[in-house]
Amino acid sequence: MSLVIRPACEDDLPGLRALHIANWQTTYAPCFKAGALDAPLTAMMSQKWVPDVLDKAEVAVAEWDGALAGFALWYPHHEEGPYLDNLHTGAGMRGKGVGRHLMRAICADLRRRGLSSLSLVVLEENKATRTVYRHWGGVEGPVFDDPLLGETVPARRMFWPDLDVLEACLAGDATRSRGGS
Numbered sequence: 428m429s430l431v432i433r434p435a436c437e438d439d440l441p442g443l444r445a446l447h448i449a450n451w452q453t454t455y456a457p458c459f460k461a462g463a464l465d466a467p468l469t470a471m472m473s474q475k476w477v478p479d480v481l482d483k484a485e486v487a488v489a490e491w492d493g494a495l496a497g498f499a500l501w502y503p504h505h506e507e508g509p510y511l512d513n514l515h516t517g518a519g520m521r522g523k524g525v526g527r528h529l530m531r532a533i534c535a536d537l538r539r540r541g542l543s544s545l546s547l548v549v550l551e552e553n554k555a556t557r558t559v560y561r562h563w564g565g566v567e568g569p570v571f572d573d574p575l576l577g578e579t580v581p582a583r584r585m586f587w588p589d590l591d592v593l594e595a596c597l598a599g600d601a602t603r604s605r606g607g608s
Contacts (some may be wrong), residue, residue, distance in 0.1 A: 430496065430524070440477070451468055455553070467576045484500050485502070487532050489516070489525045489528060489529055497525040497526060504540075508545075511546070514529055527597050530597055544589065545590060547560075548585075549582065552580070565593070566585065
Protein backbone atom coordinates (compact mmCIF):
# COMPACT_ATOMS: atom_id res chain seq x y z
CA MET A 428 0.00 0.00 0.00
CA SER A 429 1.32 3.43 -0.89
CA LEU A 430 0.33 6.97 -0.02
CA VAL A 431 1.16 9.77 -2.44
CA ILE A 432 0.66 13.48 -1.74
CA ARG A 433 0.61 15.61 -4.90
CA PRO A 434 -0.72 18.94 -6.15
CA ALA A 435 -4.33 18.82 -7.29
CA CYS A 436 -5.22 19.28 -10.94
CA GLU A 437 -8.46 20.15 -12.68
CA ASP A 438 -9.31 16.46 -13.20
CA ASP A 439 -9.37 16.02 -9.39
CA LEU A 440 -12.07 18.63 -8.77
CA PRO A 441 -15.18 16.38 -9.07
CA GLY A 442 -13.71 13.85 -6.62
CA LEU A 443 -12.65 16.57 -4.18
CA ARG A 444 -16.13 18.08 -4.33
CA ALA A 445 -17.76 14.68 -3.71
CA LEU A 446 -15.47 13.87 -0.77
CA HIS A 447 -16.01 17.33 0.72
CA ILE A 448 -19.80 16.98 0.49
CA ALA A 449 -19.77 13.44 1.93
CA ASN A 450 -17.64 14.50 4.89
CA TRP A 451 -19.81 17.50 5.68
CA GLN A 452 -22.99 15.41 5.46
CA THR A 453 -21.55 12.86 7.88
CA THR A 454 -19.66 15.11 10.28
CA TYR A 455 -21.85 18.20 10.43
CA ALA A 456 -25.36 16.71 10.38
CA PRO A 457 -25.92 17.57 14.08
CA CYS A 458 -24.89 21.19 13.45
CA PHE A 459 -27.41 22.18 10.80
CA LYS A 460 -31.16 22.13 10.23
CA ALA A 461 -32.60 19.33 8.12
CA GLY A 462 -31.98 19.92 4.43
CA ALA A 463 -29.08 22.37 4.83
CA LEU A 464 -26.59 19.65 3.92
CA ASP A 465 -28.47 18.70 0.77
CA ALA A 466 -29.03 21.21 -2.06
CA PRO A 467 -27.53 24.23 -0.22
CA LEU A 468 -24.32 22.32 0.54
CA THR A 469 -24.09 20.96 -3.00
CA ALA A 470 -24.50 24.49 -4.36
CA MET A 471 -21.81 25.86 -2.03
CA MET A 472 -19.36 23.11 -2.97
CA SER A 473 -20.13 23.51 -6.67
CA GLN A 474 -19.06 27.16 -6.36
CA LYS A 475 -15.94 26.23 -4.37
CA TRP A 476 -14.57 23.38 -6.49
CA VAL A 477 -14.13 25.20 -9.81
CA PRO A 478 -10.88 25.38 -11.78
CA ASP A 479 -9.89 28.83 -10.51
CA VAL A 480 -9.58 27.45 -6.96
CA LEU A 481 -6.30 25.95 -8.16
CA ASP A 482 -5.05 29.46 -8.99
CA LYS A 483 -6.27 31.10 -5.77
CA ALA A 484 -5.20 28.47 -3.23
CA GLU A 485 -2.84 25.57 -2.75
CA VAL A 486 -4.59 22.22 -3.02
CA ALA A 487 -2.95 18.88 -2.28
CA VAL A 488 -4.45 15.47 -2.98
CA ALA A 489 -3.67 12.33 -1.00
CA GLU A 490 -3.93 9.11 -2.98
CA TRP A 491 -3.83 5.67 -1.38
CA ASP A 492 -2.95 3.05 -3.98
CA GLY A 493 -4.11 5.46 -6.68
CA ALA A 494 -7.51 6.25 -5.11
CA LEU A 495 -8.51 9.56 -3.53
CA ALA A 496 -7.87 9.32 0.21
CA GLY A 497 -8.04 12.98 1.22
CA PHE A 498 -7.15 16.56 0.39
CA ALA A 499 -6.04 19.86 1.85
CA LEU A 500 -6.75 23.39 0.66
CA TRP A 501 -4.81 26.30 2.14
CA TYR A 502 -4.03 29.95 1.53
CA PRO A 503 -0.38 30.72 2.33
CA HIS A 504 -0.89 34.48 2.00
CA HIS A 505 -4.33 34.92 3.57
CA GLU A 506 -4.99 38.37 5.05
CA GLU A 507 -4.81 36.94 8.59
CA GLY A 508 -1.72 34.82 7.89
CA PRO A 509 -1.37 31.28 6.52
CA TYR A 510 -4.83 29.71 6.65
CA LEU A 511 -5.90 26.08 6.24
CA ASP A 512 -9.38 26.19 4.73
CA ASN A 513 -9.95 22.44 4.49
CA LEU A 514 -8.31 19.18 5.52
CA HIS A 515 -10.41 16.10 4.80
CA THR A 516 -9.79 12.37 4.65
CA GLY A 517 -12.18 9.79 3.30
CA ALA A 518 -14.16 7.84 5.88
CA GLY A 519 -12.26 4.61 5.18
CA MET A 520 -8.90 6.36 5.38
CA ARG A 521 -9.12 7.80 8.88
CA GLY A 522 -6.48 6.64 11.31
CA LYS A 523 -4.01 5.73 8.55
CA GLY A 524 -1.92 8.91 8.70
CA VAL A 525 -3.43 10.57 5.64
CA GLY A 526 -4.28 13.80 7.47
CA ARG A 527 -0.86 13.85 9.14
CA HIS A 528 0.88 13.52 5.75
CA LEU A 529 -1.27 16.27 4.26
CA MET A 530 -0.45 18.52 7.21
CA ARG A 531 3.25 17.80 6.71
CA ALA A 532 2.91 18.85 3.05
CA ILE A 533 1.28 22.10 4.15
CA CYS A 534 4.10 22.76 6.62
CA ALA A 535 6.71 22.08 3.93
CA ASP A 536 5.00 24.50 1.54
CA LEU A 537 4.76 27.22 4.19
CA ARG A 538 8.43 26.74 5.13
CA ARG A 539 9.49 27.09 1.47
CA ARG A 540 7.67 30.43 1.45
CA GLY A 541 9.40 31.60 4.63
CA LEU A 542 6.20 31.36 6.68
CA SER A 543 6.10 29.99 10.21
CA SER A 544 2.49 29.87 11.44
CA LEU A 545 -0.90 28.43 10.51
CA SER A 546 -4.53 28.82 11.54
CA LEU A 547 -7.87 27.28 10.66
CA VAL A 548 -11.50 27.33 11.75
CA VAL A 549 -13.23 24.20 13.04
CA LEU A 550 -16.84 23.83 14.14
CA GLU A 551 -17.27 23.52 17.89
CA GLU A 552 -19.31 20.33 17.45
CA ASN A 553 -16.46 18.64 15.56
CA LYS A 554 -14.90 17.36 18.76
CA ALA A 555 -12.88 14.53 17.19
CA THR A 556 -11.09 16.87 14.81
CA ARG A 557 -10.53 19.45 17.53
CA THR A 558 -8.91 16.71 19.64
CA VAL A 559 -6.57 15.79 16.78
CA TYR A 560 -5.59 19.43 16.25
CA ARG A 561 -4.88 19.89 19.97
CA HIS A 562 -2.82 16.67 19.88
CA TRP A 563 -0.87 18.27 17.03
CA GLY A 564 -0.11 21.29 19.22
CA GLY A 565 -2.93 23.56 18.03
CA VAL A 566 -4.16 26.27 20.38
CA GLU A 567 -7.92 26.83 20.46
CA GLY A 568 -9.32 30.31 20.36
CA PRO A 569 -12.66 31.31 21.86
CA VAL A 570 -15.98 30.17 20.41
CA PHE A 571 -17.50 32.51 17.83
CA ASP A 572 -20.57 32.44 15.59
CA ASP A 573 -19.67 31.33 12.06
CA PRO A 574 -22.24 32.01 9.29
CA LEU A 575 -22.55 28.90 7.11
CA LEU A 576 -25.30 27.74 4.75
CA GLY A 577 -27.70 30.43 5.94
CA GLU A 578 -27.24 29.49 9.60
CA THR A 579 -24.94 30.52 12.41
CA VAL A 580 -22.92 27.74 14.01
CA PRO A 581 -20.45 27.86 16.91
CA ALA A 582 -16.84 27.52 15.74
CA ARG A 583 -13.30 28.06 16.99
CA ARG A 584 -10.12 29.26 15.37
CA MET A 585 -7.15 26.95 15.94
CA PHE A 586 -3.66 28.46 15.87
CA TRP A 587 -0.16 27.16 15.43
CA PRO A 588 1.87 30.32 16.11
CA ASP A 589 5.04 28.30 15.47
CA LEU A 590 5.22 25.55 12.86
CA ASP A 591 8.07 23.97 14.84
CA VAL A 592 5.49 22.81 17.40
CA LEU A 593 3.17 21.39 14.74
CA GLU A 594 6.00 19.62 12.94
CA ALA A 595 7.33 18.13 16.20
CA CYS A 596 3.86 16.82 17.06
CA LEU A 597 3.43 15.37 13.56
CA ALA A 598 6.83 13.67 13.85
CA GLY A 599 5.82 12.26 17.25
CA ASP A 600 2.69 10.75 15.69
CA ALA A 601 4.85 9.09 13.04
CA THR A 602 7.09 7.58 15.71
CA ARG A 603 4.12 6.20 17.64
CA SER A 604 2.49 4.77 14.51
CA ARG A 605 5.71 2.82 13.77
CA GLY A 606 5.74 1.38 17.27
CA GLY A 607 8.33 3.78 18.66
CA SER A 608 8.04 5.80 21.81
